Amino acid sequence: MSKICVVGTGYVGLVTGTCFADLGNQVTCLDVDHERIDKLNHGEMPIYEPGLEQLVSQNVRSGRLFFATDYQEALKEAEYAFIAVGTPSGNDGEADLQYVRAAAEAIADTVDWPIIVINKSTVPVGTGDWVAEVIQQRRGDHPLEFSVVSNPEFLREGSAISDFMNPDRVVLGSLQKEAAQKVANLYQPLRCTIMITDLRTAEMIKYASNAFLATRISFINEIANMCEALGADVNEVARGMGYDKRIGPSFLDAGLGWGGSCFPKDVKALEHMAVLHGTQPQLLQAVMEINRNQRRRAVMKLRKALGSLNDKTIGVLGLAFKPNTDDIRESPALEIIHLLQNEGAHIKAYDPQAMENAARVVQKVELCDNPYQVAENADGLLLATHWNEFKQLDFARIYQIMKHPILLDGRNLWDAEQLKSLGFKYMGVGRAVNGTFHEEE
DSSP states (O other): OOEEEEEOOSHHHHHHHHHHHHTTOEEEEEOSOHHHHHHHHTTOOSSOOTTHHHHHHHHHHTTOEEEESOHHHHTTTOSEEEEOOOOOBOTTSOBOOHHHHHHHHHHHHHOOSOEEEEEOSOOOTTHHHHHHHHHHHHHTTSOOOEEEEEOOOOOOTTSHHHHHHSOSOEEEEESOHHHHHHHHHHHGGGOOOEEEEOHHHHHHHHHHHHHHHHHHHHHHHHHHHHHHHHTOOHHHHHHHHHTSTTTOSTTOOOSSOOOTTTHHHHHHHHHHHHHHTTOOOHHHHHHHHHHHHHHHHHHHHHHHHHSOOTTOEEEEEOOSSSTTOOOOTTOHHHHHHHHHHHTTOEEEEEOSSOHHHHHTTOOSEEEOSSHHHHHTTOSEEEEOSOOGGGTTOOHHHHHHHOSSOEEEETTOOSOHHHHHHTTOEEEOSSOEETTEEGGGO
């Protein structure tokens, strides 16, 4: 049993700490947010992540998982300190490292024994060296025996526990191989591929991975727009591409683009780093612009179908940036709502998990209890998040209660032919039926 402290109880920190506890370690998750820690100590989850509440409860009962707000308490006898705090985007897309600095300084102020500090937060290339400098400067004339290891996370919201327990790979970077090997031992029970490299390469692997996945999504969305112009079906195009082993089917789902806490922030940060160091990130800039255009195209389609959006009621199904999470950060739905409101539209919306979070940020939006309230008297209905709940709606009922039976399937989730047979005007993203794309029918 190793003693671990995880600083930060967001998606990454809470999942990481809980899973390490489940692997048999003694883990204390620390957060300076007293209200959050108080809720966790009472079994209340600050985030929605399938299976997490049960796993937290199980490991708290077993005496392996603890929550604290005090560094002295959380770091007591800890061999490993994972920094898993937020690194939000700054004004120019740069990662804001104030919380990483605060955590590193607090560790330096508290610890007087050998410790391995692990960067779990997504941080710019070179941050591992910087964290070491912060700790050394904080200690001044009282040196601390410590090592810094970069251990980027590759957890997807909605399947984070499975991703932690069944990783494609674990990436570790350090200037001290012995320290990296000790962290590797923590992951040994997972029997996965463990890659040990240097600090800066490990940090770049994280950014490059997310940027590449974002690029795939933007690529298929650009192909979808071409499909609409040429009368092809992007779903079939993506399927045909995916059979090629060199390409594969993942992240080739055309839709409203990528959002969330990782892709937007990481692509911006990588672009910022590239410009700062004199390279030309033209592809990254195009990837971001294509993503922005997908939201604009959704509004354009609704405007074209209705003639004008002024004083029209648009229903929005889904507010989270993806299914199985309550995270609304950089959600396509919220950006589209903002654009629709700018054109005078009234908005009704529903999401199975993200209503509470959305209520804090959206204005003049009627938040409904179910999809049918959203559809009632709506001039158009937009599917923004592909929750399972939205797959099998009673569309005959929806047809009867809508003012205008116009559907914009922003995730290509629904059966276009079935909906058209019911009388709906169906619009997908890059979809065609019998050689004619739906928007023209």
